[in-house]
Amino acid sequence: MNQIKELLQMLRPRGTLKGVAALHSVDDVRRYARKRLPKMIYDFIYGGANDETTLAANRNDFSKITFRPHMLTDVTHRDIKTKVAGIDLDFPVMVSPAGLLRVAHTEGELAIARAAGKTGVVFVVSTAGSWSMEELADAATGPLWFQLYLWRDRDIMKSLVERAKQAGYQALVVTVDLQVVGKRERDLRNGLSIPPKITMRSALDAVKHPRWLFDLIKGPPVTLRNFAGVVEGDGTVSHSAFFNQHLINPSANWEDLQWVRELWKGPLLIKGIITPEDAVKAVDCGVDGIVVSNHGGRQLDGVPSAVRSMVDIVDAVGNRTDIILDGGIRRGSDVVKAVALGARAVMAGRSWIWGLAAAGQAGVERVYEIFAQEIDQTLALLGRTRLNKIDESAVNLPASWTTSRKENSKCQ
Numbered sequence: 268m269n270q271i272k273e274l275l276q277m278l279r280p281r282g283t284l285k286g287v288a289a290l291h292s293v294d295d296v297r298r299y300a301r302k303r304l305p306k307m308i309y310d311f312i313y314g315g316a317n318d319e320t321t322l323a324a325n326r327n328d329f330s331k332i333t334f335r336p337h338m339l340t341d342v343t344h345r346d347i348k349t350k351v352a353g354i355d356l357d358f359p360v361m362v363s364p365a366g367l368l369r370v371a372h373t374e375g376e377l378a379i380a381r382a383a384g385k386t387g388v389v390f391v392v393s394t395a396g397s398w399s400m401e402e403l404a405d406a407a408t409g410p411l412w413f414q415l416y417l418w419r420d421r422d423i424m425k426s427l428v429e430r431a432k433q434a435g436y437q438a439l440v441v442t443v444d445l446q447v448v449g450k451r452e453r454d455l456r457n458g459l460s461i462p463p464k465i466t467m468r469s470a471l472d473a474v475k476h477p478r479w480l481f482d483l484i485k486g487p488p489v490t491l492r493n494f495a496g497v498v499e500g501d502g503t504v505s506h507s508a509f510f511n512q513h514l515i516n517p518s519a520n521w522e523d524l525q526w527v528r529e530l531w532k533g534p535l536l537i538k539g540i541i542t543p544e545d546a547v548k549a550v551d552c553g554v555d556g557i558v559v560s561n562h563g564g565r566q567l568d569g570v571p572s573a574v575r576s577m578v579d580i581v582d583a584v585g586n587r588t589d590i591i592l593d594g595g596i597r598r599g600s601d602v603v604k605a606v607a608l609g610a611r612a613v614m615a616g617r618s619w620i621w622g623l624a625a626a627g628q629a630g631v632e633r634v635y636e637i638f639a640q641e642i643d644q645t646l647a648l649l650g651r652t653r654l655n656k657i658d659e660s661a662v663n664l665p666a667s668w669t670t671s672r673k674e675n676s677k678c679q
């Protein structure tokens with residue numbers, strides 16, 4: 268009997284709903300996904316730039332912030348809704364834009380769009396998606412935002428913005444931290460190319476993950492479908508070389524942002540700001556929100572963590588615009604800390620991608636359940652009932668983080 272059970276266990280496909288229900292933290296989901304993915308793909312998602320110090324700081328700095336809970340308050344009814352740039356959000360954790368997600372799971376961004384619609388999560392669709400923005404809008408049942416890079420060619424940019432408007436995207440998020448692609452050494456060592464190509468080098472790794480390989484080849488080739496017929500990879504250049512040669516605009520400047528502001532009348536957010544000076548400029552350019560982000564540690568290594576950067580940005584412009592924190596969010600308690608420090612909501616990238624890689628739509632939904640349960644539990648244990656009413660009195664900051672904050676308030 269036991270032998271039959273064991274055999275059935277071995278035959279049960281990885282990534283079933285039953286399988287992911289046994290995962291209790293985002294890190295459990297990541298470990299599960301890791302087993303399913305070839306190293307090249309796991310590294311592409313996990314990795315940061317250079318020595319990955321910013322990648323590590325994004326995570327580690329959350330543990331430097333501690334909670335100040337109050338007891339004996341009635342926390343029977345709890346509410347985690349919030350509002351960003353005039354848009355009501357049922358859930359405070361959005362899906363950060365991420366490109367080429369069909370390498371993680373055959374359905375890629377489609378599975379995220381379906382899961383996000385079901386759970387009320389905002390999905391920020393990347394320009395560099397492996398499905399086009401129209402295909403995703405057709406599959407989605409919930410709110411979608413669109414992420415735009417300041418590409419070299421203004422005609423391409425204009426047509427992307429118009430297509431996003433046409434397809435019903437609610438808000439536009441302009442990413443500004445990709446003047447060139449960061450040095451992602453894992454990708455260079457693994458020989459990652461666009462579209463992913465099976466070479467002798469990667470074949471062995473792929474063969475060890477037959478389900479992933481079967482998944483990959485059963486769908487259409489992994490390409491940047493928003494650029495079909497405009498610019499496509501031929502599998503001969505590295506991931507970063509492809510972006511650097513074809514798409515990225517090293518001359519992008521604040522005038523380009525103003526140009527987009529005139530083109531897009533709806534809510535406009537800027538993603539990739541990490542200093543108060545730039546935050547002030549962005550607000551002066553008319554953005555409706557700032558996503559404080561270092562691209563998940565994938566661009567300039569050596570910048571402070573996203574949460575540390577956010578503390579100073581909230582001081583500078585928190586009363587003039589809405590702040591979203593992006594980077595290192597793996598726990599519901601991280602979300603509560605970010606909101607206490609002035610974020611209206613957060614975005615998470617890898618957390619959702621691990622869910623996708625683990626089990627497609629069911630995996631993304633499992634990550635939602637984990638976040639929802641942890642945020643709710645943290646609120647209750649803090650003695651608070653409404654996420655959007657939490658302020659800095661709910662946390663202790665490391666002494667060195669508060670210096671500039673105190674100096675600022677003396678001057679006012």
Ligand SMILES: Cc1cc2nc3c(=O)[nH]c(=O)nc-3n(C[C@H](O)[C@H](O)[C@H](O)COP(=O)(O)O)c2cc1C
Nearest residue numbers: 363364365366393395442562563594595615616617
């Ligand atoms: C695989 C991957 C692809 C990404 N692609 C994009 C992208 O196309 N556009 C963008 O603005 N950011 C992109 N990012 C950055 C994320 O939007 C986000 O800033 C980052 O993942 C946040 O850090 P976290 O993963 O620790 O949550 C990508 C990140 C990853 C991991």
